[in-house]
Amino acid sequence: MQPRISANIVPGASPAARSCLDVAIWFLVRAANERRQLPMQKLQLLLYLAQNAYEARNGGGLLMPAAFVAGEQGPSEPNVALALECGLAAPPEPQIDAGAEPILTAIWRQYAALPAEALLRVVRNAAAKASPPPVPDTSAPEDGAGEGAPKPRTHRDLRFTGDGRLVTRWMPRRRLQRKTS
Numbered sequence: 001m002q003p004r005i006s007a008n009i010v011p012g013a014s015p016a017a018r019s020c021l022d023v024a025i026w027f028l029v030r031a032a033n034e035r036r037q038l039p040m041q042k043l044q045l046l047l048y049l050a051q052n053a054y055e056a057r058n059g060g061g062l063l064m065p066a067a068f069v070a071g072e073q074g075p076s077e078p079n080v081a082l083a084l085e086c087g088l089a090a091p092p093e094p095q096i097d098a099g100a101e102p103i104l105t106a107i108w109r110q111y112a113a114l115p116a117e118a119l120l121r122v123v124r125n126a127a128a129k130a131s132p133p134p135v136p137d138t139s140a141p142e143d144g145a146g147e148g149a150p151k152p153r154t155h156r157d158l159r160f161t162g163d164g165r166l167v168t169r170w171m172p173r174r175r176l177q178r179k180t181s
Contacts, residue, residue: 024043046112049107053136
């Protein structure tokens with residue numbers, strides 16, 4: 001069974017997948033096709049990395065509606081764990097926006113071979129630096145956006161004052177030259 005990518009979901013207006021279970025099934029199908037084991041902890045970490053990668057590549061847009069809970073085993077989406085623990089006799093066909101597939105594929109290529117402990121270290125190192133986990137390169141830049149193109153901002157990049165105003169970093173208008181003696 002190959003995951004089906006739906007072109008009926010409107011990008012930007014809603015998450016790219018109708019649920020986190022769709023993305024989990026996508027990863028499980030991919031693992032089964034490659035005859036790999038995908039334990040729950042590793043699946044949860046892949047879901048978390050995919051959510052962050054999609055968000056970073058799409059200006060804060062969500063891959064899936066999810067509420068990750070922090071725990072000793074890393075971030076987890078409890079609804080996925082519960083649904084898969086109950087068992088799925090006939091799993092639904094994943095419905096994921098076609099624009100999300102390259103990101104899921106890149107996450108799979110970069111992280112699928114790593115053990116869960118290594119994935120957990122990636123997530124914890126990113127959390128210690130207060131930055132999202134590294135985003136794998138999905139393809140060549142589109143629309144002429146090269147290396148100098150600004151990185152899309154996510155909700156993690158935004159800071160607000162107590163009364164709700166957006167805080168922006170002060171930058172001088174021009175750079176002053178230092179006098180050297």
